[in-house]
């Protein structure tokens with residue numbers, strides 16, 4: 001039978017199968033962080049259970065760490081959560097990238113960076129953006145805390161086989177159009193639940209031509225389209241990214257793995273439950289205007305007008321009221337007071353390079369508060385070696401330590417009520433960046449441009465005729 | 474976990490689609506390391522204004538919705554983050570059952586693990602129940618064994634649930650204890666596949 005890559009990986013991981021039951025699936029790698037793990041450790045202790053494979057578990061501190069004066073955590077409950085993780089890792093023998101570690105960073109940034117994430121794996125984490133790791137040809141999905149505990153105790157999960165969705169993006173992207181715009185466009189076109197119950201395979205020329213970091217941006221937001229997981233089959237781009245990383249196989253062993261990884265592609269003619277084809281050239285730089293990631297328009301477009309469908313209109317009106325916008329308003333007239341470049345969607349080195357290229361030699365618009373939060377300590381070091389930090393600081397950006405930061409504002413980095421934030425993160429839900437905060441999701445280059453102008457500008461006009469090649473630094 | 478089989482009670486309605494887990498339990502309450510006590514923070518930013526007063530116009534603050542054990546909402550309920558604090562807070566507040574046209578995958582799983590029942594009905598059926606729930610004395614009965622939802626005004630509808638979860642909920646079983654019985658199969662898998670080395 002012809003199989004998709006999704007089925008190939010799934011079938012390799014079945015520990016036990018029985019009719020009328022989900023499959024018992026083996027989990028190769030389990031990432032954990034401070035927010036969704038404490039109750040799971042507590043569960044183990046209460047029942048006197050062992051953690052089956054500490055060697056397949058990796059921990060980091062990211063969600064509520066401060067990004068300035070990082071050792072000075074004023075919030076006592078946050079501090080308790082971090083020290084709980086530290087103690088739990090010690091007690092159960094888990095490797096932890098804590099605040100002192102050169103490897104610390106957002107879990108979905110450091111996993112790939114350290115070469116922990118590898119093609120063909122099943123990967124879970126108590127975090128919905130675990131889908132990011134799908135960029136390497138893995139089945140990677142977010143789980144709840146009870147499931148975290150289940151993986152601790154058994155290294156498995158009972159999972160019903162999801163449906164498969166092939167999302168092909170053909171042709172070429174226009175100038176100034178990035179991976180972030182691709183995924184925002186897909187979600188705005190097909191809705192925030194088009195992927196529910198599915199794993200997505202992203203394919204087509206546009207995806208093939210993307211770097212690993214760009215593929216991660218796309219896979220990251222699979223969950224915003226309702227899909228627990230999204231993946232890209234591995235290729236030379238994947239292998240060369242992985243070669244030489246800290247936890248990648250070494251020497252001949254690496255080549256052996258590559259041979260196996262090459263088999264991880266969908267067979268010609270494999271069947272999918274759903275198929276979508278998009279022409280890459282129809283995509284523009286995108287800006288979200290509403291309160292879910294599907295509410296987004298091209299930068300040269302408008303906030304939508306009154307909808308015929310009563311329910312759709314009700315959510316439109318609610319969203320506009322929250323966002324303080326009016327029907328039909330041009331996107332480029334939305335004022336911007338805050339800019340956040342960071343999060344597991346767009347805080348990697350290529351993202352920072354793109355933002356720096358826009359910012360270089362210019363100044364942040366008066367009254368705009370702009371900050372850059374690198375995804376990891378390693379990204380931060382590289383950026384500093386390249387002098388990007390100076391470009392940002394000279395322009396008037398704040399240059400911070402790594403963490404989730406204003407993506408969800410669990411630490412002190414929050415956007416005040418009523419203010420608009422151009423953000424490279426993945427969620428624009430009500431209150432996500434702070435109570436009453438108004439989030440607009442954009443690419444790093446678009447966020448940087450908004451910082452310079454105090455409103456959204458079309459990055460294509462800013463660049464004139466300059467092309468994608470230069471955009472990539 | 475306490476078993477669920479039949480439940481009868483009042484329903485509260487929040488007629489909105491795409492209610493995300495950031496609304497159900499805002500992030501400022503995720504720092505606790507306990508599993509309990511999240512009910513008071515449920516829908517916090519919708520329930521309370523910045524001074525901490527109840528917002529009169531929010532559904533759960535209206536007198537007819539107090540004391541309800543069933544929540545009825547719009548499609549794609551529970552989308553967004555994987556935080557299990559969402560079902561914990563719903564349950565702690567008093568909702569063991571949520572009815573909606575559809576649910577986000579992770580949220581749905583998280584409910585099952587906590588002995589909560591997410592019930593997906595057709596859009597029109599949810600609409601009918603929402604309208605009926607506004608009437609005085611309206612009560613809904615959920616029967617998990619026969620997989621039916623009915624009310625005291627003549628409504629009935631069937632719902633789907635995976636037999637695995639149905640059995641788990643009816644018996645109130647702890648999933649980990651069950652899986653640990655497959656220890657031999659897991660050992661065999663590890664010996665056979667020697668899965669990709671990691672850390």
Ligand code: SF4
Nearest residue numbers: 129343344404407408
């Ligand atoms: S950066 Fe944001 S979306 Fe990503 S893991 Fe952190 S909080 Fe979640």
